[in-house]
Amino acid sequence: MEKKHYNIPVFISHFGCPNACVFCNQKKINGRETDVTLEDLEKIIEEYLEILPKDSYKEVAFFGGTFTGISMEKQKEYLEGVKKYLDRGLVQGIRLSTRPDYINHEVMEQLKKYNVTTIELGVQSFNEEVLKKSARYYPVETVYKACEMIKSYGIDLGIQLMPGLPGSTFETDIESAKKTVEIGPQNARVYPTLIIKDTEMERMYQRGEYEVFSLEEAIKRCRKICALLEINGINIIRVGLQPSDDLRNGGVAVEGAFHPAFRELVDGEIYFDFLKKIKDRDGFLNIKACEKNISKIVGIKKKNSIRLEKFQLDIDNSLDTSEIEVNGNKYIRKDILKEELSGCR
CATH class of the missing domain: 3.20.20.70 (Aldolase class I)
Structure with a gap:
């Protein structure tokens, strides 16, 4: 270790x-x-x-x-x-x-x-x-x-x-x-x-x-x-x-x-855009994440929760901090970052 x-x-x-x-x-x-x-x-x-x-x-x-x-x-x-x-x-x-x-x-x-x-x-x-x-x-x-x-x-x-x-x-x-x-x-x-x-x-x-x-x-x-x-x-x-x-x-x-908490703000925006694209595509959000990732998903002062409106969020500590499950699909941190950079050439 x-x-x-x-x-x-x-x-x-x-x-x-x-x-x-x-x-x-x-x-x-x-x-x-x-x-x-x-x-x-x-x-x-x-x-x-x-x-x-x-x-x-x-x-x-x-x-x-x-x-x-x-x-x-x-x-x-x-x-x-x-x-x-x-x-x-x-x-x-x-x-x-x-x-x-x-x-x-x-x-x-x-x-x-x-x-x-x-x-x-x-x-x-x-x-x-x-x-x-x-x-x-x-x-x-x-x-x-x-x-x-x-x-x-x-x-x-x-x-x-x-x-x-x-x-x-x-x-x-x-x-x-x-x-x-x-x-x-x-x-x-x-x-x-x-x-x-x-x-x-x-x-x-x-x-x-x-x-x-x-x-x-x-x-x-x-x-x-x-x-x-x-x-x-x-x-x-x-x-x-x-x-x-x-x-x-x-x-x-x-x-x-x-x-x-500037870094939390940055991470919150990265997660928001990633989740919004999935919600726009699927029409709903069922999210599973470990406890440590919850703050990034909901955002500071629940900003992301408000903008994403209705969605299901469950704590699953079998997932680590580099993983998130959305609508039955597992994504790793690299997937989220790739999506963030998709328009950055």
Whole structure:
């Protein structure tokens, strides 16, 4: 049986980052490279080790900044700080996020030496015009080279996408998903764009230079993106930002496609269209599914139940989460995703 995976998240701001992406509100503090001390790092790891299952697979995950944009010396300090836990078998790996243009052989040699197991690249978009308008420009070739290099070192690759950036369209965001599939990372995250307080994007919005990426449009794009990634065997770690209290209360997000259960919304729409096509064809719906799939079928606030009107829904736990029986026919998750992508070329 595969061990359950847990991240021990360490959020590092990179105050020395020379970039100014329009969606980022990273503060610049002169003379200070990051905001996490080695004592902080040890405290975070120790706290998580107390509550996480002993027999689980644990990665210390450096998020929140461009890890490999920090000086090599500082990177080494953090990696050394985790090494003692790796050596004792208390954690099994290290995960980090960075930019495609901050990957080179010198960096990779050090990361490999310290048993970095996963590198997530904040690609955001494979469209160069979108990257330019987001003040995050690098040639797309840089992304391919970084991905190839990471793979060559035997380290798992993750790709992060941000549909809805300035200048993006449904077509450019779907194309980014297709190019992600071509590269074949082990995992992906999909973060629909939000307007975050105190960012250039907020100022663009106030000047009328950026139109809000609505929740409806985000669902429309993300359902196709997620279907493309999943059907091609890419593990989707997260869809939508973590529903923190700040986001919910409007302390961080100004406008945009935020919902605390965004992935459920996306899945609900995928299931709705699939079931509606069957109902339109057969004139009725008799559905059997395991308990864990019921929420996807009925939708958040029973939205799908209302739209589908009368139908029979029974719990059958002999079916697993990848299966659903409709009108006597059994369908697997791949059938549903294929139907979702039938009009997406």
